[in-house]
Amino acid sequence: MTQRAPASARTAGRPRSREADTAILTAALDLLIELGAAQTSIEQVARRAGVTRATVYRRFAGKTALLVEALEWANHDHDPGFTGWRDLGHMFADWAAHLAEPRNRRLLRRVNALVDDYPELIGTYRRLNGGRRAAVVRETLERAAGRGELPGGLDLGVVQEMLTGAVLNHLGSHPDDEGPDEIKAYFLAVVKQIGHRPAVTDGGGSI
């Protein structure tokens, strides 16, 4: 995946300044995480990025457009070589590594908090993370069921919603200092209730 300039910036009729774009998008993402969308202003973004408000407005139509681009940009280099997970244990290890970072947890909570006030923003986030990611989660569940690691007769669409719920519950109810092993164990405990029996791996053994 090649680096590209942010979408709205490419349409501007003036020479590109990647440095200013990067500074603005970084500041916007940081403020979204620290303060939330409602408390983030173009003025604060400009100040933190070290540019004028006019510079921000020349590149982005407004706060919502800027935050949409910041989310796209943050996602841009995410897992460029990602091709899927071997099994549920591998998937949960990946989720746990992500959820063990307090910055990731805060960003996810901020995005989830947008549903009533910034539907465009949450729509962007879901398009980026929901589409391809959701399909890979579903494939991972289907392979686990096909190998007999999940019992027959499960509704995998419902199971997928349960896993989304498990992430949301973890973000809201577990402390931000849980380590990746503990978080992975939480997800394994969840799927154990639906009958998950992990494959015995070479030299490893099941939990």
Added chain:
Amino acid sequence: MTQRAPASARTAGRPRSREADTAILTAALDLLIELGAAQTSIEQVARRAGVTRATVYRRFAGKTALLVEALEWANHDHDPGFTGWRDLGHMFADWAAHLAEPRNRRLLRRVNALVDDYPELIGTYRRLNGGRRAAVVRETLERAAGRGELPGGLDLGVVQEMLTGAVLNHLGSHPDDEGPDEIKAYFLAVVKQIGHRPAVTDGGGSI
């Protein structure tokens, strides 16, 4: 449960005005639902309640204290005769009726969004709704397991977290116009994945 004046108001050294308290708390709760905590100000609350800012500040130490009291007050008459649920189907019917009201959904989303910025507020909400409610959910799960409606070997603490996650997923991913029957069916589909087999009721039959 008898009606009482809000806690901080009772400590004020002046005659009580229940009308003003009610107007202020109603306005604060409405603004929390409409705008969220960050965007709610004492000035807006006063304007909507038809009182002066000074009147609000005489009764409440500040915005967070006011919103804490508004949440306590909103919860105050909640289910005064509540003694528990007969079974999981009954519990989910109750949850579904609550979650079918868009105002309740928005309040729950607003409260869940407070975790990073207003820990006192979410602490209040959890103390009110988490403590007794969580114990009754747990009892309901234990009785279902005892009657064989849930399979043996489940970790009911994990199952309870899964149900919290199912609520959060519904609040975030399902439209606000689902009816109670549809929402109840969602919860029943969730527990079906963990092996729930509802009791056959007289004249009813299982799902």
